[in-house]
Amino acid sequence: MPKSNLTARAWIVSLGILLTFGLAWHLAVSGTSQTQAMDPEYAKLMGLSATQGKSAMPGPLDVIAKIWSHLKDPFYDKGPNDKGIGIQLAYSIGRVMLGYALAIVVALPLGFLIGMSPLMSKALDPFIQVLKPVSPLAWMPLALYTIKDSAISSIFVIFICSLWPMLINTAFGVASVRKEWVNVARTLEVGTFRRAFTVILPAAAPTIVTGMRISIGIAWLVIVAAEMLVGGTGIGYFVWNEWNNLSITNVITSILVIGLVGMLLDQALARVARAVHFPE
């Protein structure tokens, strides 16, 4: 079976699934249920679901229309409670990037230390084992209390959740560099510092990047929850705000957008992984 043929057929199946799901969704929400006769004054206070029997759940066409309206003007700013989805996303991505970058700065050198020194590996192991399984959101109150700034607290939460996969993969990658490659460097009298950059880093890079890819995924999962808690700005806050507005259309739109951005972040790291991969 030629590969292009398989890809084309997979696309057709994907499209079929999407259309079937869209149609089922459309049919499920387009019916009307019975309504009770009510005072016109009272009816004004009630939504369409009470007065016309229309489902409160938006249909796929409503969502498409909503996405279109967001796409047309993603960066408007009409005060603290009404900002374009682009601005909200930019806040979230900015926080993730900051926390993630901080985690890289800490995890890579520390991982190198743990990977190269059996003593540090044993000494730090209990701390890592205990702190790693803690939900990043459990750090939030402590962060809010000590940092006293909700925006920086959410960056700290991203930092703490991105740290562990990177740290553990770096330590593992560094510790399992093939002895013979290290021996080559040793027989060439390559110093520790140059050896770390010319042998250990390239050899461990695929493992390290795998850890970074896991981290970016977790960071993007956590930012939504963190922003729901701290509020103010960001896509997580946007979702919660729209839930309070009972705008299910906007909630569904956000879900799609969060998924898309998460995919793009993962793809970017996949690209890095391909760049540092070496066949043996």
Place this chain on the structure above:
Amino acid sequence: MATDKFISIEGISRHFAAPGGGKTTVFEDVWFSIPKGEFVCMIGHSGCGKTTVLNILSGLDLPDEGAAIVDGKAIEGPSLDRAVIFQSHALLPWRTVLGNVAYAVSSKWRSWSRAKIEEHAKKFIEKVGLKGSELKKPSQLSGGMKQRVGIARALSIEPKILLMDEPFSALDALTRGTLQDEVRRICIETGQTVFMITHDVDEAIYLADKIILMTNGPEALVAEIVENPLPKDRDRNAIHKHPSYYAIRNHLIDFLVTRSKTFKGEIPADYDRRKPPVVRPAGQPQPVPPPQANGRKVA
């Protein structure tokens, strides 16, 4: 500097922790020396500590007792004066052929410009017959080509001593033959001092000036040092016609088959660890006729 003791191994021992506590002695009180420009092979069964001896010479391992002395100085760690060709070629897979050789060159001459480093590296890549493959990655090369890169890398730093740990054992017979020819040619051209580990008797006879025989481990010792009676300008296709060829071959095989096991039980009275006996098997009669040798002797 006495050239007949360019490399001098003086009473080295190496112990490893045994699995059930205590320690195993791989070899004990080993003495031998290698003159400058000589090609020396060490033969012995697995577990006799051949690789450990080589690691001590390279500086990757240190002896528990005794010392390895090169050019008048005790070895304290790895040195660019001693290049190693690893059994598994040990190329850095993320670097190209040129990158692998250039890595060694730039480690030796740190102040050289990039252009000079590459020019020097290319010279040695050409010497091992890999011109045109400079930009390939190791994964794109065959086993023989990879080992050629390993050889080029070792030679490119122009070492005083070349150390080889069964460099051809992972290759097919044809490739092995060609590479042996080339290593021999290059080493004779440059007067290279070489210490090589092998358990291929024919390889040792073709390449070596002297062959060090190790008894079986643990607690291995140097049983004797065999001088190769074949002329220095030997030809691979004609050596089997030399009158002493079968004498040395049988001597080595007899050692590997029987004497490597029994030697320790019947150590001759005049055996001195510091001066292992030197033998030179010749046409016939053989100087040290081993007990079981009569049946397999070929005239």
